[in-house]
């Protein structure tokens with residue numbers, strides 16, 4: 033507890049017992065890909081934004097975490113999109129080791145990923161950018177993500193500038209915007225159990241390097257204490 037009197041006394045109380053169905057070795061899928069897809073579909077049925085995921089980076093200036101949206105998933109890994117000049121992009125450039133956290137606590141689950149981030153190819157970023165709404169496309173152009181800005185008015189003026197610049201035509205992908213593929217070497221499935229005695233089953237790439245999430249022989253499973 034903090035030294036001074038707590039401003040959030042209700043947070044200290046154990047009000048909710050995290051009871052899910054748990055997760056056993058028997059029911060765990062053969063591959064992390066299948067397990068993730070199964071849990072993602074469960075999350076989709078219950079949660080408003082199941083693809084909102086916390087991305088943690090550890091650049092030269094220390095760790096930082098922020099929510100991003102998962103936009104693609106396959107055997108290679110997890111794909112998210114962002115500004116390549118943002119703070120997170122700078123951190124990834126300094127240290128490509130990242131972590132992801134899917135915080136699905138309303139269903140007493142979380143998925144934790146550790147892996148290596150790399151830029152996706154331009155064609156992939158182009159295709160995704162083209163699928164976005166025009167408004168989002170223009171915002172991407174107008175935002176020097178992570179940089180200080182004096183006021184909302186400055187932002188609105190910048191948006192108006194890009195609106196007139198691209199008026200009447202398609203909005204191309206900004207060269208400073210695109211995707212990252214996070215290629216995991218560790219994927220943990222966490223399921224809440226009675227009295228905080230939770231289940232944690234972790235897929236670990238056998239050679240410690242990012243591996244194909246859909247290839248069972250590339251992974252071993254470890255149970256960890258909660």
Ligand SMILES: Cc1cc2nc3c(=O)[nH]c(=O)nc-3n(C[C@H](O)[C@H](O)[C@H](O)COP(=O)(O)O)c2cc1C
Pocket residue numbers: 081084096097098099100101102112113114115118119120121177178
């Ligand atoms: C639910 C949610 C989804 C978000 N999705 C994205 C996203 O997909 N890409 C992105 O760059 N920022 C996204 N953001 C904003 C980031 O959390 C963050 O503010 C921004 O990327 C700047 O982070 P940085 O300065 O650490 O680079 C999202 C925020 C929230 C709350």
